[in-house]
Amino acid sequence: MIFRHKTISKRTRLSCLHIAALLLLATFTPPASAHPHVFVDYGITFVFDQQGLAGIAMEWAFDEMFTQMLLDEADLNRDRDFDQREIAGIKTGAFDNLANHAWFTHLLVNGQPYPITETTNFSTFLKDGQAHYSFFIPCPVAAGETPQKISLTLYDPTYYTDLSLISEGVDYRGPIDRYHPRHEETLAQEVGFTNAPLLPDGILLEFNVQ
Amino acid sequence: MRRFLLLHTLVLTLAWPALPLNLPSTTVVAAPSVAQAERPFQWRRLYRTAQQKLVRQQKILRKKMTGLMGKMHEQPLGAPLWTFMGMAFFYGMIHAVGPGHGKIIIGSYFLSRRGSLKQSLLLGLLFAVTHVFTAVVLLLIGHALLQVSTSSLLDQADQWLGAFSGLLLILIGSLLVVRALRGPSAHTALHNSLNQPSELKGLCSIAATAGLVPCPGAALILLFALSQQLLVPGLLAMLALALGMALTVSLSALTTMAARGALLHTLQSSRWVVLAGRLFGTVGGLIIVTLGVLLISSGNS
Numbered sequence: 001m002i003f004r005h006k007t008i009s010k011r012t013r014l015s016c017l018h019i020a021a022l023l024l025l026a027t028f029t030p031p032a033s034a035h036p037h038v039f040v041d042y043g044i045t046f047v048f049d050q051q052g053l054a055g056i057a058m059e060w061a062f063d064e065m066f067t068q069m070l071l072d073e074a075d076l077n078r079d080r081d082f083d084q085r086e087i088a089g090i091k092t093g094a095f096d097n098l099a100n101h102a103w104f105t106h107l108l109v110n111g112q113p114y115p116i117t118e119t120t121n122f123s124t125f126l127k128d129g130q131a132h133y134s135f136f137i138p139c140p141v142a143a144g145e146t147p148q149k150i151s152l153t154l155y156d157p158t159y160y161t162d163l164s165l166i167s168e169g170v171d172y173r174g175p176i177d178r179y180h181p182r183h184e185e186t187l188a189q190e191v192g193f194t195n196a197p198l199l200p201d202g203i204l205l206e207f208n209v210q
Numbered sequence: 211m212r213r214f215l216l217l218h219t220l221v222l223t224l225a226w227p228a229l230p231l232n233l234p235s236t237t238v239v240a241a242p243s244v245a246q247a248e249r250p251f252q253w254r255r256l257y258r259t260a261q262q263k264l265v266r267q268q269k270i271l272r273k274k275m276t277g278l279m280g281k282m283h284e285q286p287l288g289a290p291l292w293t294f295m296g297m298a299f300f301y302g303m304i305h306a307v308g309p310g311h312g313k314i315i316i317g318s319y320f321l322s323r324r325g326s327l328k329q330s331l332l333l334g335l336l337f338a339v340t341h342v343f344t345a346v347v348l349l350l351i352g353h354a355l356l357q358v359s360t361s362s363l364l365d366q367a368d369q370w371l372g373a374f375s376g377l378l379l380i381l382i383g384s385l386l387v388v389r390a391l392r393g394p395s396a397h398t399a400l401h402n403s404l405n406q407p408s409e410l411k412g413l414c415s416i417a418a419t420a421g422l423v424p425c426p427g428a429a430l431i432l433l434f435a436l437s438q439q440l441l442v443p444g445l446l447a448m449l450a451l452a453l454g455m456a457l458t459v460s461l462s463a464l465t466t467m468a469a470r471g472a473l474l475h476t477l478q479s480s481r482w483v484v485l486a487g488r489l490f491g492t493v494g495g496l497i498i499v500t501l502g503v504l505l506i507s508s509g510n511s
Binding site for chain 1: 258259261262265268269272273276305306307308361426427429430431433434437
């Protein structure tokens with residue numbers, strides 16, 4: 001036994017107690033989350049149309065090791081590329097399952113949670129040894145004179161997948177001159193997602209009719 | 211006062227996993243209050259920052275390991291191989307720091323029973339080797355014999371081995387609880403320093419059971435090595451990875467042992483020492499049972 005039971009001073013006892021408390025707290029970290037095994041770098045494009053925001057186009061780049069696993073699973077003809085049949089297989093076999101996790105995407109529209117139930121235009125391709133997913137999340141928000149605020153973050157609550165925004169990875173598309181969109185890249189906790197695990201990236205978009 | 215502090219410590223320890231610090235949640239709050247957003251709890255922020263740094267470090271290491279594997283063909287026994295091995299060891303070390311069931315099971319085991327430095331090292335090593343090499347064996351069998359993809363094999367292994375491991379954990383945890391509750395009489399217990407020593411058989415079974423679920427991180431590295439026709443360096447890296455994990459898990463076990471010892475050290479009355487010993491035994495066993503249930507339910511979800 002590391003500590004023998006013998007007569008000791010009250011002060012030593014209290015010190016032991018504090019040390020014990022700290023050590024136990026350090027050891028028993030919350031078990032609900034896992035450590036990451038898949039790393040994703042993502043870029044996003046806010047897409048506008050004649051009414052305002054139409055949705056968000058995403059591009060995810062997976063790390064090389066997970067890419068190999070995806071190739072192992074889905075590249076049926078082993079040509080290190082994905083054809084239409086293989087893309088369809090990835091969609092049904094992997095991508096569609098992410099619907100259960102809302103594609104790890106968390107959105108607030110003017111402070112209210114916006115449920116993500118569908119995605120469109122899914123595709124996947126290989127670039128520089130990394131598998132990429134590209135898809136679109138519809139999120140129509142009409143523009144007015146009052147600024148509309150969209151908060152966005154991506155995280156996997158189980159932390160199996162780590163998602164990070166690539167540097168200068170936010171872009172716009174569509175008639176943006178009408179809406180003067182501007183955004184801030186910060187932490188998820190600072191744009192309204194106080195329960196987000198660790199410190200994921202957060203984006204706050206604002207736009208209004210000029 | 212001392213008893214109150216002890217109680218407070220125990221309550222904190224037990225409540226820690228339930229705190230909403232890092233738990234999955236789809237709940238988001240409405241419009242952020244600037245004051246709230248700018249002043250999160252410092253301890254929470256510190257914890258998150260530390261974990262985030264560890265995650266980033268793992269990402270960097272994985273990227274570097276990928277690059278090194280590309281250079282190994284030119285210098286098979288040169289610097290890339292040794293750097294790769296060193297990185298695999300370091301990756302194992304920090305990968306195991308993240309929250310996971312292994313450390314908690316082993317920690318709970320040493321909370322429930324007395325342990326030694328040698329036992330904690332043995333348990334850490336046994337757990338890490340089982341955790342890594344279950345993945346290695348599955349991957350190699352899948353590739354060589356079954357022509358099955360790694361991810362589907364890991365998924366199935368997760369489900370079946372997870373359930374099996376969960377059942378065994380429930381059994382072991384229950385035994386620990388029963389032993390702690392029935393235990394020797396207060397008189398005998400006092401003579402035994404109230405803490406039943408961990409037996410070798412028990413140590414091996416807990417380590418093997420906790421490590422049975424394959425490590426996806428190890429599988430990913432080995433799979434990439436195989437795709438580069440680097441079987442031997444890949445297997446050596448698995449060994450380095452397991453040793454790195456073992457170091458962290460052993461340190462975690464030692465931490466629990468030290469904490470347990472320190473807590474018992476604070477108690478003056480022998481009656482309290484007996485009660486605390488029994489309480490630790492029961493709590494440790496119950497945590498293992500709970501994790502067993504969680505493993506089974508996560509496999510079925």
